[in-house]
Each structure stands twice: as structure tokens, then as C-alpha cells.
Amino acid sequence: MAMAITRETLSASDHSAQLRKAVIASTIGTAIEWYDFFLYGTAAGLVFGKLYFPNEEPLTATLAAFGTYFIGFVGRPIGAAIFGHYGDRIGRKATLIATLLFMGIATFLVAFVPTYASIGIWGAVILTVLRMIQGIGVGGEWGGSVLLAMEWARTHGHRGLVASWPQFGVPCGLFLSNLAVLAFSQWSGDQFYTWGWRIPFALSIILVGVGLWIRLGILETPVFQGLLDNKKIEKAPIIEVFKKHPKEIILSALLRVSEQAPFYIFTAFIFAYAVGTLHMSRNLILSAVLVASCVSFVTIPLSGHISDRIGRRKMYLIGAATVGLFGFLYFGMVDTAIPSVVFIAIVLSLIPHDMQYGPQAALIAEAFTPRLRYSGASLGYQLASVIAGGPAPIIATALFATYQSGYAISVYIAACAVVSLVAASFMPDYTGQDISMEYDD
Numbered sequence: 455m456a457m458a459i460t461r462e463t464l465s466a467s468d469h470s471a472q473l474r475k476a477v478i479a480s481t482i483g484t485a486i487e488w489y490d491f492f493l494y495g496t497a498a499g500l501v502f503g504k505l506y507f508p509n510e511e512p513l514t515a516t517l518a519a520f521g522t523y524f525i526g527f528v529g530r531p532i533g534a535a536i537f538g539h540y541g542d543r544i545g546r547k548a549t550l551i552a553t554l555l556f557m558g559i560a561t562f563l564v565a566f567v568p569t570y571a572s573i574g575i576w577g578a579v580i581l582t583v584l585r586m587i588q589g590i591g592v593g594g595e596w597g598g599s600v601l602l603a604m605e606w607a608r609t610h611g612h613r614g615l616v617a618s619w620p621q622f623g624v625p626c627g628l629f630l631s632n633l634a635v636l637a638f639s640q641w642s643g644d645q646f647y648t649w650g651w652r653i654p655f656a657l658s659i660i661l662v663g664v665g666l667w668i669r670l671g672i673l674e675t676p677v678f679q680g681l682l683d684n685k686k687i688e689k690a691p692i693i694e695v696f697k698k699h700p701k702e703i704i705l706s707a708l709l710r711v712s713e714q715a716p717f718y719i720f721t722a723f724i725f726a727y728a729v730g731t732l733h734m735s736r737n738l739i740l741s742a743v744l745v746a747s748c749v750s751f752v753t754i755p756l757s758g759h760i761s762d763r764i765g766r767r768k769m770y771l772i773g774a775a776t777v778g779l780f781g782f783l784y785f786g787m788v789d790t791a792i793p794s795v796v797f798i799a800i801v802l803s804l805i806p807h808d809m810q811y812g813p814q815a816a817l818i819a820e821a822f823t824p825r826l827r828y829s830g831a832s833l834g835y836q837l838a839s840v841i842a843g844g845p846a847p848i849i850a851t852a853l854f855a856t857y858q859s860g861y862a863i864s865v866y867i868a869a870c871a872v873v874s875l876v877a878a879s880f881m882p883d884y885t886g887q888d889i890s891m892e893y894d895d
Contacts (some may be wrong), residue, residue, distance in 0.1 A: 472673055473606040479672045480599040480620040483554055486665040488627025489596045490658050491563035491588060496635050498523040499725030501651050505569040506578040513855055520847045522582045524832040526589035526845025533593020534832035535692050541598050541828030542691035545674045557591030558662030560584045597832030598638030600815040605675035618758025619817035625750030628721060633852045637742040677824050677890050688825050695826040702821040705881045706834025710790045712774040712874030713810040714838050716867050721801040723847040742800035750804045757812025766817035767883040774878060778871025780806045785860030787807040820884035832871035
């Protein structure tokens with residue numbers, strides 16, 4: 455029988471090599487998953503209202519399109535429960551392979567969904583089912599990818615930086631999805647609305663193949679292997695984590711409100727708002743979001759690194775306060791409809807988000823004992839999707855319809871910041887402590 459992999463059986467150089475492989479596998483896999491997820495959001499803001507709800511007024515069609523978008527967020531906590539269970543039962547690696555396939559196949563199939571003109575409302579129904587499957591897949595992805603990287607970290611002083619790399623997959627996915635839409639939106643006339651938007655969804659199957667090949671080549675984490683060796687695998691981790699860590703689950707969901715709701719306003723709602731309402735160039739907004747995602751390539755790992763120095767909770771509180779104030783500046787700039795000013799507002803928009811998102815992975819994952827960590831971290835993280843990320847574009851659209859001003863949306867962002875400031879204040883902070891041992895034995 456082959457010897458189990460532990461920190462003690464690997465040399466320092468071998469451990470470093472495995473850490474690099476785990477970080478790369480987590481980041482690339484997460485980038486692919488978020489490419490799939492964000493691609494739907496961009497399409498919802500640009501084309502789904504016209505193609506699947508053509509008989510509605512433009513604003514109503516946008517709300518309906520974001521309704522199908524919201525379904526994906528409903529699926530995320532379901533995926534967190536399903537894959538969290540297996541991640542704590544059979545391991546991080548096997549579960550992450552399953553989430554990648556789940557997400558990728560659903561995204562690929564979106565490319566072939568007939569429009570309202572072909573099969574009526576059934577097109578929207580099929581789209582909604584596939585979006586739910588997308589949500590279930592991505593719901594299990596985050597927890598596993600963060601743990602795969604973080605549980606290979608050799609020293610306590612670098613977990614914030616290491617765990618932020620799977621978060622880096624978010625701007626990568628955002629960049630790739632918007633780049634794909636921007637490239638194929640260059641087709642003239644109705645070609646983009648007829649078939650051009652479908653190509654980025656179809657191309658996702660190639661990315662899935664690459665991600666699958668990478669993830670098949672990694673080892674299980676030493677922390678989970680230690681649980682196996684010591685027979686500490688929980689039979690029903692989802693039930694047990696609600697018994698052991700109810701506070702941490704609730705706080706994890708609430709502290710994400712100021713990070714997630716503004717993010718989907720800045721990256722999904724902005725297309726419907728700037729292009730549909732302000733009548734600005736679609737390519738300008740796509741390009742601005744592309745540049746914003748490139749800024750995040752730096753600000754996410756930097757924020758994770760800073761959290762290793764000043765503490766996760768402190769870094770998160772600074773980010774939550776910043777986003778609450780920035781919402782007013784953001785819509786003040788966007789409402790000018792001056793292309794250069796709007797471009798700058800969008801480019802800056804993800805910085806206050808990243809100040810929270812960088813330290814968030816470690817802050818949430820460290821709060822749960824190892825044998826329940828996949829389930830607990832995934833549930834806490836994904837429950838925010840139902841109360842923050844999913845409703846955000848719908849709430850923003852409804853607020854604008856009621857008040858005809860971006861100011862109302864700024865107030866909504868500020869309210870989200872207050873919720874997260876309170877939740878983060880009560881979240882336990884394990885910066886610099888050993889998280890490989892059980893907390894509650």
C-alpha cells in the first residue's frame with residue numbers, strides 16, 4: 455500500500471511543489487467556473503431579455519432576464535450542501551472534479567437553448583434549469599478550491615495570501631467572459647443577437663477539458679489526509695456543522711453582503727443600466743469591466759497578503775466601510791453618462807470589493823473545524839448568494855424604476871455595508887493560528 459501523503463512524509467521542496475500545484479489547480483479551475491457563471495450574467499444584461507422575453511417592455515424584460523439569473527444563486531447553497539458533504543467525506547480533490555463537470559456541461563448546453571421565437575416560453579424554462587445546474591456546480595466549487603490551496607500552506611503567516619489565489623479566479627473568469635462577449639459582439643447587424651452570443655458558451659467545453667486535466671494531477675490535502683488517517687471523518691457533516699458552528703455559518707453569510715451585492719451591481723447590473731438606460735456604448739462598458747478585472751489581479755492577492763499582517767477581520771472591516779462610501783461616488787460618476795468618467799468609475803469599482811474578497815477566503819474557512827470545514831465554509835459563503843448576490847441586480851433595477859436615480863442604489867449599497875460591518879465585528883479571527891487541529895474535540 456502506498457504511504458499516505460502528510461506534511462511529515464514530504465520534504466520542504468516537495469511540499470512547496472505540491473503547494474504550487476494546488477494553488478494553480480484551484481485558481482485555474484475557479485477561473486473556468488467563474489467564466490461560466492459570469493458569462494450568463496453578461497448575457498442576461500445584454501441579450502436574454504430581448505431573446506427570451508420579447509413581448510415585455512424593456513424594463514420588465516430586464517427584470518425577467520435577471521430573474522433567470524437569480525435562480526443560479528438559489529442553486530449555490532444547494533450545491534454547497536451537496537458537495538460540502540462529499541468534500542468532508544471523500545476529499546477535496548474528487549469533489550472539485552465533480553463541480554467542474556457539473557458547471558461546465560450546463561454552460562455548454564446554454565449555447566443551444568432555442569429562443570422565444572422558436573419554442574416560446576419553453577426557451578426561458580430550459581435556460582432557468584441550466585442556470586440552476588450552474589449554481590449547484592459553483593456552489594460546491596468555492597469551498598473546495600479554497601481548502602485545496604489553504605490546507606497545503608506550510609506556515610500560518612501566509613494563509614491569507616495562499617487562500618486569496620482561488621479568489622483570483624473571479625477576476626480571471628470575469629475578464630475571460632467579458633473578453634469573449636466583446637470579441638463576438640463585433641459582428642455587425644443582428645449576427646450577435648442571432649448566434650454570436652452563443653459561441654462563448656460553446657467554447658466553455660474546451661476550458662472544462664483543460665481544468666479537468668489539471669485537477670486530475672493534484673494530490674489530496676495533508677489536512678484531509680490526516681482526518682482519514684485518524685478516522686475523524688464525519689458521517690453527516692452538514693448536520694454536524696449546523697450543530698457545532700451555527701454562528702459562524704450565519705456570520706459568514708452576513709459579512710459577505712457588502713462584498714457580493716455591490717459586485718453584481720458593478721459587473722452585471724451595470725450593463726443593463728449603462729447600455730439600456732443611459733444608452734452608452736456596449737463595448738465601452740465591456741472594456742471598462744475588463745480593465746477593472748485586471749486591476750483585481752493585483753488587489754485581491756494584495757489584500758490577502760495585508761490580512762496576514764494586520765489580521766483578516768481588520769482588513770475586512772476596512773473594505774466594508776470603503777464600499778459603503780464608494781457606492782455614492784460610483785453612481786455619481788456613472789450618472790454623468792460621460793464616457794471617460796463612467797469608464798473610471800467602473801475600473802475603480804472592484805477595488806473596495808477586493809479589499810474584502812482577498813482576506814475573505816481565509817477568514818471564513820479558518821472559522822470551521824477541519825472535519826466540517828468544506829461543509830461549513832461552503833454553506834456560509836453560498837447562503838449569501840440568496841440574500842445578496844442573486845437579488846442585487848433585481849433590487850437595483852427595481853430601485854431605479856421607482857426612484858429614477860442611481861442614488862437610491864447607492865443607499866442600498868451603504869445598507870449592505872452596515873450589515874457586513876456588524877457581522878464581521880463578531881466573526882472569529884484565526885490569523886496566524888494553527889488550523890490543522892480540531893477545534894471542538
